[in-house]
Amino acid sequence: MIQISTLSIIIPVYNEARTVHQILDLLRRLELVNGIGKEIILVNDCSTDASAATIRAYAERYPEMNLRLLEHAVNQGKGAALHTGIREATGDYVIIQDADLEYDPEEYNLLLRPVLKGFADVVFGSRFMGGQPHRILFFWHSIGNKFLTFLSNMVTDLNLTDMETCYKLFRRDIIQNLKLVEQRFGFEPEVTAKVARVPGVRIYEVGISYYGRTYAEGKKIGWRDGFRAIYCIGRYGLLRG
Template sequence: MADHEKTLSVIIPSYNEGKTICHILTRVLSVLLPFEIKKEIVVVDDGSADETGMLVESFIREHPEVPIKYVVHDINRGKGMAIRTGIKHITGEYVIIQDADLEYDPHDYSLLLPYLHSGEYSVVYGSRFLNRQNRHSYPAFYWGGRLVSFIASLLYGQVLTDEPTCYKMFRSSLLKSIPLDCTGFEFCPEITAKVLKKGYKIKEVAISYTPRSMEDGKKIKWTDGLEAIWVLLKYRIR
């Protein structure tokens, strides 16, 4: 396939994101990617109880020219399961995970893509910690992310500054080749562990970050950090 025909698949796992889902879809659509790479969007509604589904369906009707796939879980099954569902529906050569909130800026796709497009890497992570201008919502989340990254680096022999980052971009063929067990936020440590155990190097690139508070709907908890450490240990031992 010619370079100008390549596609980036954007998986957006969503759970009760009615306040932001249309904003993030608009942001993703507004991004012009390098190398004439196209976009396809896969929204996975993970059993939302708010107006998320209605808003996505309305957005699709208003933008019939845009390749948006909308998949619904009948019950809330967790972010990891939503990502696994999304993987089944992607067709692009590259894929990135995009949270439905507004913490990450889709314009940063263009910072990550060149490393995949060059063929030098198959995995690129966007690091919030490499950009010193970024602020962080809670000290516990900042230091928790640092700790998880340190443990991942220690266990798997590659220095990572931001293992828990949402912005994980892959060659789709690689992501599809890795069997996943995750259902919740443990997607991040599981995919990191399995990619590194396969011998792939993860390229990190500085990205922007605008954190939201618990009051704004942030769902991750400090206990998810403990689970991440356990997952990293589990797959290292296996």
């Protein structure tokens, strides 16, 4: 059994004032297996709404959570926010969490299971493995996600079912030693390609729930990001950029 003292939770935030307090409520109530502690790092990517004020008010209300709020002076993109949070993480393992309500933090324990058993260094949470609730939305988005995963698998020689998933759990030294450059949603194919090349890395995948949002509810990713993902798969997978 592997011992983990702290899990660093990295949350990129851009105009999520409406939901960020709800995800923090879930994290506050969350009990990790084996008494693992939580380090919660929020990176405000120059939001134009009340996201930063909402987070500060929450931190004052619940000082025991020891929330860390990092700020970007200009909007740089989700990937850039993740770079900032990853660089500042101090936990044994690092997990990515969106500030919306599409993913359930209760399922961190599912991702931690193969790590604690000593099998995994990196764990992806798959929305397509089955066995967990999945909101029915956007046929072409699901086809696009599976197509991008297929292309990524071709160049990485992995057999993932969901490369584009938010929930990715990394051993901290592995993720901090990767040279990551993508500023927006290209983070997903880039980090997948680069982590696949880490000598001896053990990558696992577990099924997770997905409570997707519509664009009216705040979903941000679009078709341009899909084309960028294809470019990133080629650049970081085939060309090893």
